Amino acid sequence: MSYLAVEDLSISFGGIRAVDDVSFAVDEGEVFAIIGPNGAGKTTLFNLVSGIYFPDGGRVRFAGRDITSLPAHRIAPLGLARTFQNIELFEHATVLQNLLIGRHVHRRSTALSHLLFLPAVRREELEHRRRVEDVIDLLELAHYREQTIANLPYGVRKVVEVGRALCLEPKLLLLDEPTSGLNPEESEDMGFWIEDINRDLGVTVVMVAHDMGLVSRVAGRVLALNEGRVIAEGSPVEVQKDPAVVDAYLGAD
Amino acid sequence: MEGVTLSQLLQVLVNGLAVGCIYGLIALGFVLVYKATEMVNFAQGDLMMLGAFVAVTLIGDVGLPWVLGLFMSVLALAVFGYLLDAFVLRRVLGEPQFAVVMLTIGLGFIFRAVAGxxxxxxxxxxxxxxxxxxxxxGEVVVSYENLTILLGTLVLCVVLFLFFRYTRLGIGMQATSQNQLAAYYVGIPVKRVFSLVWAISAGVAAVAGILLAPVSLVQPGMGFIGIKAFAAAVIGGFGSIPGALLGGWIIGVSEQFAGVYLPAGFQEMAAYGILILALILRPEGLFAQIQRKKV
Structure with missing residues (x-):
């Protein structure tokens, strides 16, 4: 059975069918890309999968479990993390604090044991620190560890957000436009990290992307959407050549 | 009035700090709710009034032991605050600020009428x-009522500080106040956090009411000092917890000094005079937390 299975998913806003009967399946260990022109419904699809919108019809299954009607804070502990196109970080906190809060779902100790500074709390805290440091090393964020997000350049914030998602120790990572707003060099780094995350950490990745260079490099399979509907699915090369995709991007004759 | 002596100054200062603690605690309620939910709760003073009435009823009428009565009153208000958010305020979340202001002013009227x-x-x-x-x-007399206000405020602030600094829930609340969406996606139940913030804020209001009741009288209109507390919150920066307390002290102390050393009428104006002065000189507040919204 597929790791992430989206079945006949639909949602309307007013009279607009933003996502219209979309189905796809992602296997464990894959890098899966979703492409499409502006307004195709890519981010809406992400919001449906990650529990910020609830669909009018259809189902979402993750690791064999129906998560269609679970809210975001219940989905996160199952091992599903995401990032946002426009970056949602805790602006007035440091990089380290942002990453530490990414471990929120793994915190077990109670308020009382925290206030008493019990040894178990210390052990737990050290474990969280160690995991966060691993992420900092992986994404080369050491230099920015103590800096406040508000003072960081856009490209670094984008990486911090991926880092925070990794601190959740996800099994499935949803990346919404991981390279939007990045310069070519930063985009290239992001591509390498996505490969590392997938290959070394064994995280299944589903990403929304505009950057076909990135998609061709890291994605195994691609789903193309237009006006809320699936218009093509296959390898990056196949999808790029698909007449429906060409029409969607360039306009039909 | 004979010459001003040091002990007299100290006396006025202590009284001012005690009143200031009450303003500060109500201001704290404003700030907690605002930071987490971006709502301004104009019924904060009236929640304090309800807290005082519940305490009078439980201790004076029912005859519960003093400490138990206090504890139950704070708990009762916390539950009330939680339900108020879950059933009323959640409906206006995301609506224009003006709708929230009107709603909470309306709630204040309802609370006063019901209390009456x-x-x-x-x-x-x-x-x-x-x-x-x-x-x-020395020559300074501190009444036990004022002493409890000062100590009660101190204890409450330490507890709140530890809660926000060291507990999972407290840190989750801080995170929620910075970015609700991000908090939601790291697994923080944002709606429940909002309701819990209201619970804490109402509980703090109850503490303020219980501390104030012995030096004031308990009556439905006692919540109007919430307006002065609002001024205190603004002076403090409206997003800062130490700022709220400091704002409360500044207003409390200057009010007392105005009452003793200035002609009649100045005491009532002091809070607003300082508010206007603060808005002219340092509009972002003493502890600036709110950056201008970037567009």
Missing amino acids: LVWGYDPRSFPTPYTGKSLRV
Whole structure:
């Protein structure tokens, strides 16, 4: 059975069918890309999968479990993390604090044991620190560890957000436009990290992307959407050549 | 008035700090709710009034032991705050700020009317085990009532500080106040956090009411000092917890000094005079937390 299975998913806003009967399946260990022109419904699809919108019809299954009607804070502990196109970080906190809060779902100790500074709390805290440091090393964020997000350049914030998602120790990572707003060099780094995350950490990745260079490099399979509907699915090369995709991007004759 | 002596100044200062603590605690309620939910709760003073009435009822009428009565009153208000958010305020979340302001002003009117119906409009006194006792330090007299206000505020602030600094829930609340969406996606139940913030804020209001009751009288209109507390919150920066307390002290102390050393009428104006001054000189507040919204 597929790791992430989206079945006949639909949602309307007013009279607009933003996502219209979309189905796809992602296997464990894959890098899966979703492409499409502006307004195709890519981010809406992400919001449906990650529990910020609830669909009018259809189902979402993750690791064999129906998560269609679970809210975001219940989905996160199952091992599903995401990032946002426009970056949602805790602006007035440091990089380290942002990453530490990414471990929120793994915190077990109670308020009382925290206030008493019990040894178990210390052990737990050290474990969280160690995991966060691993992420900092992986994404080369050491230099920015103590800096406040508000003072960081856009490209670094984008990486911090991926880092925070990794601190959740996800099994499935949803990346919404991981390279939007990045310069070519930063985009290239992001591509390498996505490969590392997938290959070394064994995280299944589903990403929304505009950057076909990135998609061709890291994605195994691609789903193309237009006006809320699936218009093509296959390898990056196949999808790029698909007449429906060409029409969607360039306009039909 | 004979010459101004140091002990007299100290006396006025202590009284001012005690009143300031009350303003500060109500201001704290404003700030907690605002930071987490971006709502301004104009019924904060009236929640304090309800807290005082519940305490008078439980301790004075029902006859519960003093400490148990206090604890139950704070708990009752916390539950009330939680439900108020879950059933009323959640409906206006995300609506324009003006809708929230009107709603909470309306809630304030309802609370006062209900309090009048249930408990009557006659001011009631709130006897405590320590009423009438006082501590003398040199020539300065600190009544036990004022002493409890000062100590009670201190203890409450330490508890809140530890809660926000060290507990999972407290840190989750801080995170929520910075970015609700991000908090939601790291697994923080944002709706429940909002309701819990309201619970804490109402509980803090109850503490303020219970501390104030012995030195004031308990009556439905006592919540109007919430307006001065609002000024205190603004002076403090409206997003800062230490700022709220400091704002409360500044207003409390200057009010007392105005009452003693300036002609009649100045005491009532002091809070607003300082507010206007603060808005002119340092509009972002003493502890600036709110950056201008970037577009």
